[in-house]
Amino acid sequence: MLAEIITIGDEILIGQIVDTNSAFISKELNKIGVSVYQITSIQDDREHILKALADAQSRVDLVIVTGGLGPTKDDITKHTFCEYFQDSLVKNKKVLEHIEALFAKHITTPISDMNRLQAMVPSTAEVLYNEFGTAPGMWFQKDNTVFVSLPGVPFEMKNLITNRVIPKITEFYERPYIIHKTIVTYGLGESAIAERIEAWENALPSFIKLAYLPSLGRVRLRMSAKGFERSLLEDGIAKESKKLVSLIGDIVYGIEDEETLEQLIAKLLTEKKLTLATAESFTGGKIAKTMTAIPGASAYFKGSVVSYATEVKINVLGVPKELVEKHSVVSEAVAVAMAKGAQKLLKSDFAIATTGNAGPTKGDSNAEVGTVFIAIVTPNRVFAEKFNMGNHRTRIVKKSVNKAFELLQKEILKM
Secondary structure, rough: OOOEEEEEEEHHOOOOOOOHHHHHHHHHHHHHEEEEEEEEEEOOOOHHHHHHHHHHOOOOEEEEOOOOOOOOOOOOOHHHHHHHHHOOEEEEEEHHHHHHHHHHHOOOOOOOOOHHHEEEEEEEOEEEOOOOOOEEEEEEEOOOEEEEEOOOOHHHHHHHHHHHHHHHHHHOOOOOOOEEEEEEEEEOHHHHHHHOOOOOOOOOOOOOOEEEEOOEEEEEEEEEEEOOOOOHHHHHHHHHHHHHHHHHHHHEEEOOOOOHEEEEHHHHHHHHOOOEEEEEOOOOOHHHHHHHHOHHHHHEEEEEOOOHHHHHHHHOOOOOHHHHHOOOOOHHHHHHHHHHHHHHHHHHEEEEEEEEEOOOOOOOOOOOOOOOEEEOOOOOOEHHHHHOOOOHHHHHHHHHHHHHHHHHHHHOOOO
């Protein structure tokens, strides 16, 4: 089953917002064996929408459209759907009652006739109840193609995809299985890995495809198997994974199916009933932000000190002033002292500390731009490692955050 996602809205095309809806929808469809053939972003324009719908119908079985369902005049998706399906708008009593109930219970401004117009839907549409908003989802069928129209508000769209759209697809359509397994590596570039595993890659079964997914400081090798015999796919992925790890085991730090490295760390800390704190300088709290974005972080994350200024390292984390004067603020000694200070201050089992020069100038240290020290305190030991992360500020920070998680995972696994 092939799908296309169409996002409607000038705000996406001018870069005012990032299209996160397509990423979420693609991932959810992939889980149930629906392959996304194309993602298209278009203007909130009648002719553009009509052409996009017709083009999509010519190549896929399922079209999911998000956006353009608001109550204002610039939201024209419903009217354009009516034109495409040669339909007309009718008042849906249940949708109207829901809109009026939402305003009565949750919205302080009075309901207007414009808000009530949200209850007007194409007569041939199956309404998908949107419990969190006024714009309902809509399900259409034309010839052999299903069209689904959803509001662009992310939390409303996600609820409709999860609780309305996916259940309908799984109930009525036969789909293949799609299985992924991702092996995450570090310390070797994409081309060097490709050379090392070339013979293995060339001998992969036809139903398994390999993709290289490089990012800052790591390369993810994703194997994807697609077919209607799940056991065949699972056995094939397992066998090929074992072969691959035997070739590059020295640079493998984990297997990622659905979980990111930070999610794996969160799971490990929770299972082992261990806690984490951070002391961040040039990373500016990004390690803490990443960890606390994971639901349930309060079970393992104690807190963070963003010690960007030298005096905060000294006055809050207790880094000795003479240590800074002797070794400079960007040094192994200061990184270790920061980690120890965070562990003591926040009473955690583990602590991460980062100090470095992300540029563009040298700041309080003479260290070259890109010089980074990452320290880890565990219940058993403390250590710091030095890295050179290049000369691009954003890349330096991101690569350092990734490296900190790699170092931390290794230490947690020893417990």
